[in-house]
Amino acid sequence: MDLDFSILLNVWPALAAGAATTLKLTGAVLLAATPFGVALALLANSNRPLVGASIASVSWVMRGVPPLLILFFCFFGLPQLGITLEPFASAFLAMTAYMAFYFAEIFRSGLASVPAGQWQAARALGMSPLRTLVRIIIPQAIPAALPGFVSHATEILKGTALSAAVAVPELTSAARRVFAVTYKPFEIFIAAAIIYAFLDGLLLCIQLIGERWADRRRNRRAG
Amino acid sequence: MSKLDTLLTYAPDLWQGFFLTIWLTILTLVISLPFALAVALVRDAKIPVAKTVLAVFVNIFRMLPALLVLFFIFYGAPSLGIRLSPVTAAVIGMTVMAVAYMSEDIRGTLQSVDQRQYAASKALGLSYAHTIRRIILPQAIPVLIPPLMTRAIIVMKGTSIASFVSVAELTAQASRATSISFEPFIFLGLAGVGYLLIAGLLAILQFAAERHVRRRYRLKAGY
Numbered sequence: 001m002d003l004d005f006s007i008l009l010n011v012w013p014a015l016a017a018g019a020a021t022t023l024k025l026t027g028a029v030l031l032a033a034t035p036f037g038v039a040l041a042l043l044a045n046s047n048r049p050l051v052g053a054s055i056a057s058v059s060w061v062m063r064g065v066p067p068l069l070i071l072f073f074c075f076f077g078l079p080q081l082g083i084t085l086e087p088f089a090s091a092f093l094a095m096t097a098y099m100a101f102y103f104a105e106i107f108r109s110g111l112a113s114v115p116a117g118q119w120q121a122a123r124a125l126g127m128s129p130l131r132t133l134v135r136i137i138i139p140q141a142i143p144a145a146l147p148g149f150v151s152h153a154t155e156i157l158k159g160t161a162l163s164a165a166v167a168v169p170e171l172t173s174a175a176r177r178v179f180a181v182t183y184k185p186f187e188i189f190i191a192a193a194i195i196y197a198f199l200d201g202l203l204l205c206i207q208l209i210g211e212r213w214a215d216r217r218r219n220r221r222a223g
Numbered sequence: 224m225s226k227l228d229t230l231l232t233y234a235p236d237l238w239q240g241f242f243l244t245i246w247l248t249i250l251t252l253v254i255s256l257p258f259a260l261a262v263a264l265v266r267d268a269k270i271p272v273a274k275t276v277l278a279v280f281v282n283i284f285r286m287l288p289a290l291l292v293l294f295f296i297f298y299g300a301p302s303l304g305i306r307l308s309p310v311t312a313a314v315i316g317m318t319v320m321a322v323a324y325m326s327e328d329i330r331g332t333l334q335s336v337d338q339r340q341y342a343a344s345k346a347l348g349l350s351y352a353h354t355i356r357r358i359i360l361p362q363a364i365p366v367l368i369p370p371l372m373t374r375a376i377i378v379m380k381g382t383s384i385a386s387f388v389s390v391a392e393l394t395a396q397a398s399r400a401t402s403i404s405f406e407p408f409i410f411l412g413l414a415g416v417g418y419l420l421i422a423g424l425l426a427i428l429q430f431a432a433e434r435h436v437r438r439r440y441r442l443k444a445g446y
Contacts, residue, residue, distance in 0.1 A: 064422040065415045066383035077407035161288035185299040200286045
């Protein structure tokens with residue numbers, strides 16, 4: 001086997017376009033699934049047993065079936081209900097629905113790591129529940145939730161490869177298309193792997209920045 | 224054709240797909256567990272070169288989408304003169320991914336055992352193999368069961384990507400039946416129920432294993 005990476009000089013535009021689509025899909029899912037995850041975590045923690053139980057059962061279903069199946073459901077199932085989505089939109093919808101429940105679990109344990117006394121103290125000081133949540137609880141929950149959040153963000157990045165099944169031109173499907181033309185599997189898949197590793201690295205940078213921010217914030221308060 | 228006829232026509236295919244999914248899951252888990260244990264022990268024992276090489280491999284695979292690894296094996300092997308059937312390629316791909324993730328799970332639990340136990344065993348003249356087998360593993364296994372069963376469910380869900388290389392497992396059968404009959408809700412729904420059944424079985428298995436280990440090692444409830 002001799003590797004000939006000069007092939008990449010011809011095919012890099014296709015891989016770059018795939019990487020751009022992967023990045024766009026990852027970013028869109030991350031931005032949409034995070035607020036939904038927070039909302040689900042807060043709803044699941046609320047005092048209404050029916051709400052909590054229904055979220056728990058939907059969450060069990062969404063986390064128990066393969067994301068690929070959810071994707072097929074959005075792509076093949078929704079048109080029957082009169083909602084026809086483009087491949088990119090259905091991949092976005094499926095992954096957001098899937099990841100929101102994982103994020104909810106992470107945020108719930110993050111919120112649980114903040115002592116209940118903080119809620120009571122804020123209430124005694126006359127703060128509204130929303131203000132307590134935004135100013136007191138969430139800033140303390142972020143350091144606990146951050147590692148889980150970032151590791152699931154990399155799951156989103158890796159999960160976007162599944163959208164190849166509904167013909168979204170993301171990086172893995174771009175690599176397969178380029179392979180089908182060139183028959184150079186190692187060069188092309190290694191190049192795709194390096195791009196994925198680079199994108200993973202970007203997400204880890206978010207974690208490092210977030211941790212430093214949380215540390216600084218804590219030190220400032222202590223000092 | 225009525226909905227019932229459609230269902231009956233494709234039910235045998237789905238049934239076969241269901242068993243192939245179970246078979247792929249079991250095969251992947253059974254093959255990857257000993258390898259994962261070996262990788263974790265070599266890295267934990269800090270064997271000079273092997274430790275670094277394994278760390279690099281584990282972290283590379285954890286950065287990549289499983290689908291890319293599968294394509295790499297499926298399309299790459301013929302270039303090396305190896306012919307792989309789709310099922311073999313899928314099992315190899317899923318095993319490589321499972322070993323990477325599972326070895327990290329195992330390493331985490333090995334480190335949760337008090338590190339002074341190694342020194343104590345050494346002081347008592349026990350060999351390294353003896354220490355691992357009789358001292359460390361019995362303490363690590365109870366802690367290991369929950370992450371390992373979570374991993375088993377992830378492996379089970381991950382078998383759906385085998386459909387990309389034309390393995391006729393549950394997701395592939397469901398999407399084939401859907402695209403012929405235009406009945407997405409019946410077949411994708413049934414496939415979802417199938418996956419949830421397997422996830423439920425694994426959860427029962429986890430419960431039984433935890434109870435067994437608690438009795439065997441006479442642990443207090445809640446350990």
